[in-house]
Amino acid sequence: MQLLSLGIDIVFSWIRLFIALALSVLFSIFVGIKAATSRRAEKVILPSLDILQTIPILGFFPVVIYLIVFAFPGFIGINIAVIFLIFTSMVWNISFGVYEAVKAIPEDILAIAKLNRFSKFRMLKEVYIPASIPRMSYQITISWSVGLFYLVTSEIFSTGNAAFSVKRGIGVAIAHLSLSNVGAYVFALALFVVAVVLTRIFFLVPFATFSERFSFKEDVTGARRSRILRFYSKVYSHVKRLGAGIASALHNAEGRARTAKPHGRQELNRIRRARTAPESLRHITAKAVAALSAALAVLVILAIVWSGELGSAEFVWEALLASFARVWLIYAISVAVALPLGIAIGKSAKAFEPVMSTLQVISSVPATLLLPAIVLLVYSLPFRGELVAFAVIFLAMIWYLLFSIIGGMKTLPKQLVEAKNIMKLGRISAWKNLYIPAVMPAFITGSITAIGGAWNSLIVAEYFTVQLSSGKSVVLTQVGTGIGKVIDQAVFSGNMLLTGMALASLTIVVVLINRFVWQRLYNKVTSRYRMEV
Amino acid sequence: MAKKILSVESISLSYGQGKQEVRILDDISFSVNEYEFFSIVGPSGCGKSTLIRIIAGLQSPTSGKIVYKGREIASPTGDISMIFQNFALFPWKTALENVMLALESKGMSSEEMVKRGMAALKEVDLNGFESAYPAELSGGMKQRVGVARAIVSDPDLLLMDEPFSSLDDLTAEQLRWEVHKLVKDKKMPVKAVVMVSHNVEEIVELSDRIIVLSRPPSRIIDSMDVKLPYPRSRGRRDFLNVTARIYKDLYAGEK
Numbered sequence: 148m149q150l151l152s153l154g155i156d157i158v159f160s161w162i163r164l165f166i167a168l169a170l171s172v173l174f175s176i177f178v179g180i181k182a183a184t185s186r187r188a189e190k191v192i193l194p195s196l197d198i199l200q201t202i203p204i205l206g207f208f209p210v211v212i213y214l215i216v217f218a219f220p221g222f223i224g225i226n227i228a229v230i231f232l233i234f235t236s237m238v239w240n241i242s243f244g245v246y247e248a249v250k251a252i253p254e255d256i257l258a259i260a261k262l263n264r265f266s267k268f269r270m271l272k273e274v275y276i277p278a279s280i281p282r283m284s285y286q287i288t289i290s291w292s293v294g295l296f297y298l299v300t301s302e303i304f305s306t307g308n309a310a311f312s313v314k315r316g317i318g319v320a321i322a323h324l325s326l327s328n329v330g331a332y333v334f335a336l337a338l339f340v341v342a343v344v345l346t347r348i349f350f351l352v353p354f355a356t357f358s359e360r361f362s363f364k365e366d367v368t369g370a371r372r373s374r375i376l377r378f379y380s381k382v383y384s385h386v387k388r389l390g391a392g393i394a395s396a397l398h399n400a401e402g403r404a405r406t407a408k409p410h411g412r413q414e415l416n417r418i419r420r421a422r423t424a425p426e427s428l429r430h431i432t433a434k435a436v437a438a439l440s441a442a443l444a445v446l447v448i449l450a451i452v453w454s455g456e457l458g459s460a461e462f463v464w465e466a467l468l469a470s471f472a473r474v475w476l477i478y479a480i481s482v483a484v485a486l487p488l489g490i491a492i493g494k495s496a497k498a499f500e501p502v503m504s505t506l507q508v509i510s511s512v513p514a515t516l517l518l519p520a521i522v523l524l525v526y527s528l529p530f531r532g533e534l535v536a537f538a539v540i541f542l543a544m545i546w547y548l549l550f551s552i553i554g555g556m557k558t559l560p561k562q563l564v565e566a567k568n569i570m571k572l573g574r575i576s577a578w579k580n581l582y583i584p585a586v587m588p589a590f591i592t593g594s595i596t597a598i599g600g601a602w603n604s605l606i607v608a609e610y611f612t613v614q615l616s617s618g619k620s621v622v623l624t625q626v627g628t629g630i631g632k633v634i635d636q637a638v639f640s641g642n643m644l645l646t647g648m649a650l651a652s653l654t655i656v657v658v659l660i661n662r663f664v665w666q667r668l669y670n671k672v673t674s675r676y677r678m679e680v
Numbered sequence: 681m682a683k684k685i686l687s688v689e690s691i692s693l694s695y696g697q698g699k700q701e702v703r704i705l706d707d708i709s710f711s712v713n714e715y716e717f718f719s720i721v722g723p724s725g726c727g728k729s730t731l732i733r734i735i736a737g738l739q740s741p742t743s744g745k746i747v748y749k750g751r752e753i754a755s756p757t758g759d760i761s762m763i764f765q766n767f768a769l770f771p772w773k774t775a776l777e778n779v780m781l782a783l784e785s786k787g788m789s790s791e792e793m794v795k796r797g798m799a800a801l802k803e804v805d806l807n808g809f810e811s812a813y814p815a816e817l818s819g820g821m822k823q824r825v826g827v828a829r830a831i832v833s834d835p836d837l838l839l840m841d842e843p844f845s846s847l848d849d850l851t852a853e854q855l856r857w858e859v860h861k862l863v864k865d866k867k868m869p870v871k872a873v874v875m876v877s878h879n880v881e882e883i884v885e886l887s888d889r890i891i892v893l894s895r896p897p898s899r900i901i902d903s904m905d906v907k908l909p910y911p912r913s914r915g916r917r918d919f920l921n922v923t924a925r926i927y928k929d930l931y932a933g934e935k
């Protein structure tokens with residue numbers, strides 16, 4: 148009986164997921180291909196995607212629910228809101244994938260299409276879409292896990308207010324069970340994991356296998372290469388192609404180096420100058436970011452002045468500071484766990500497959516579903532609220548870090564490891580000189596996503612209530628202060644000014660950090676640490 | 681009688697197990713003498729890289745053993761070095777740092793390491809490029825760094841796996857002679873070279889002794905001494921005789 152009921156809940160949830168996924172794919176195909184094939188569209192689309200994917204969408208959720216349910220009351224509205232939220236968590240990632248895949252289509256293929264005078268529609272059908280399928284498949288696997296998190300979070304979140312509640316859904320069911328019956332809660336969790344595993348077996352893996360035939364790249368090593376590896380090698384070959392001009396310059400440089408030996412250093416300087424090509428796109432994005440931040444900042448200031456509520460501004464900044472400290476402290480701890488663990492897992496060939504499958508299943512359980520269990524665990528401890536927040540943020544972060552580091556290890560060319568062995572580098576030296584530098588680009592990418600996930604998780608980590616069917620609200624977690632808590636409470640108490648101010652401040656901080664800390668770090672690291680396969 | 685430095689004794693290697701077992705190397709035996717440039721040629725995929733990795737101690741054979749200077753080896757010894765087809769340079773290290781890495785296990789002072797690293801780079805004509813990162817170097821220059829790294833630690837045995845195959849013809853030609861000069865020069869400590877390649881001309885140009893492998897399961901199907909004087913010119917009849925013999929071996933192995 149309960150099984151049937153939970154089954155129906157899962158079906159409801161999964162329908163939401165698949166609708167969001169289908170919409171994301173459609174959107175990505177349209178926008179990604181447009182950006183990759185038109186210089187003008189690219190200039191608008193790329194910076195927009197870049198900003199959109201950095202915005203802590205979940206923070207907007209209370210507002211989104213409020214607005215959409217206001218427009219479409221009842222069942223329809225709340226479902227649109229949930230699907231919209233899942234969509235926003237899946238779509239940017241897939242769009243970037245499509246964009247990069249289309250950009251990486253070999254010149255020869257485009258030339259053939261041109262020679263045969265392909266129509267726009269045929270280009271789409273025969274070239275662009277097939278070329279994006281492998282990347283799309285890879286991105287969908289990632290988006291799927293992220294979507295799961297957003298699904299259950301938004302479902303549970305909706306229970307915070309009876310008017311907005313999704314009636315059926317696995318997130319709702321689990322939230323309710325967790326408050327009444329531990330056994331049933333565990334059973335429901337297990338069922339959720341089964342559904343995740345089944346989706347993997349019957350949808351994600353077959354799709355990935357199917358997508359492999361669309362890959363341009365022949366398998367050079369003959370050995371089985373992981374999808375992650377192939378994805379990276381494709382990105383590399385793209386980068387390589389861009390560098391073809393540079394390569395020929397280098398070749399000339401070598402010819403001259405041979406004849407003019409003493410001038411090696413001058414040659415090197417010349418090469419370095421040639422390599423720092425301007426990147427107009429980066430400038431555009433920077434400008435867009437600056438404009439957005441400035442606009443938001445002006446709005447915030449206007450709001451403060453207009454309302455005369457300096458007090459609430461101070462309140463918001465205090466909360467932001469607290470959340471900031473929370474996120475970065477837990478980031479530091481997550482790195483300390485994920486870096487050694489990820490490298491060790493990536494290094495060992497034997498343990499790799501079983502460990503990976505296990506981790507993937509564990510990681511598919513969204514932190515929000517574990518929240519009741521965490522609350523129970525730390526119930527009698529001091530700083531309960533902080534501990535729960537800690538656990539939720541940690542779980543929102545750790546998997547991104549761990550999987551990206553493992554992925555980075557998998558791109559490490561075997562020859563470098565062999566060179567290390569031949570030179571008999573010690574264990575410490577090998578980590579310092581080989582493994583840690585090798586995972587750096589992947590680690591930075593993972594950090595960007597992880598921090599993004601952490602900011603998003605604040606909305607549940609810092610303050611979280613579940614409403615029982617009896618109408619009584621139970622506060623599951625609550626910290627002293629934090630931006631997530633402020634947003635939650637502001638929305639449900641109807642204080643739109645405070646909500647807007649908190650959201651704008653959060654967005655400014657997150658977007659600015661992303662642009663001026665992470666992107667810089669990333670550019671720096673990839674220019675040097677990227678492996679040439 | 682030349683002194684034996686390396687002997688490869690009945691090496692066999694299979695991948696997979698049971699029904700899925702694929703035998704790659706089948707009972708390979710040979711030995712390499714001091715001051716010998718020894719080469720292994722064979723079709724792509726016949727297991728040349730696998731064999732050279734087994735000699736280096738990077739991989740263990742299914743059966744058989746490698747005896748180096750009278751001792752059996754199972755892991756890298758520290759006085760065998762290797763030049764890789766794709767250079768295998770650490771992208772985040774400069775040319776000099778890459779070369780110095782090969783000295784790290786030798787317990788030297790850092791001044792000594794810098795001094796020897798610079799000397800090795802000079803040896804391969806990379807004066808002034810010590811602070812260059814691999815991405816800033818062309819293929820030929822990268823492989824020069826690879827060569828410098830391989831010789832800086834004064835190895836007794838130098839292994840090369842398709843060392844010139846990633847380079848364009850002209851660069852490869854130039855580097856071949858530089859490497860040849862380095863290893864044939866008795867001032868250099870390198871006592872012997874084992875090179876693997878699928879390029880027949882290159883093999884004949886450089887080697888004192890050649891063995892030819894068949895397709896998997898690979899066996900030695902021919903072996904020969906090449907006594908032609910250096911530098912060897914590819915157009916000469918005696919050179920062509922040797923290449924013709926190897927091509928004939930390889931074609932016969934096809935059937």
Ligand SMILES: Nc1ncnc2c1ncn2[C@@H]1O[C@H](COP(=O)(O)OP(=O)(O)O)[C@@H](O)[C@H]1O
Pocket residue numbers: 368369370695696704722723724725726727728729730731
């Ligand atoms: N890990 C592995 N598992 C199974 N087969 C492998 C593995 N590594 C190499 N092989 C196979 O062994 C054969 C020999 O490879 P290799 O030594 O690289 O050949 P070569 O260097 O002569 O081209 C190839 O057919 C290759 O596909």
Ligand SMILES: [Mg+2]
Pocket residue numbers: 728729730842
């Ligand atoms: Mg090989």
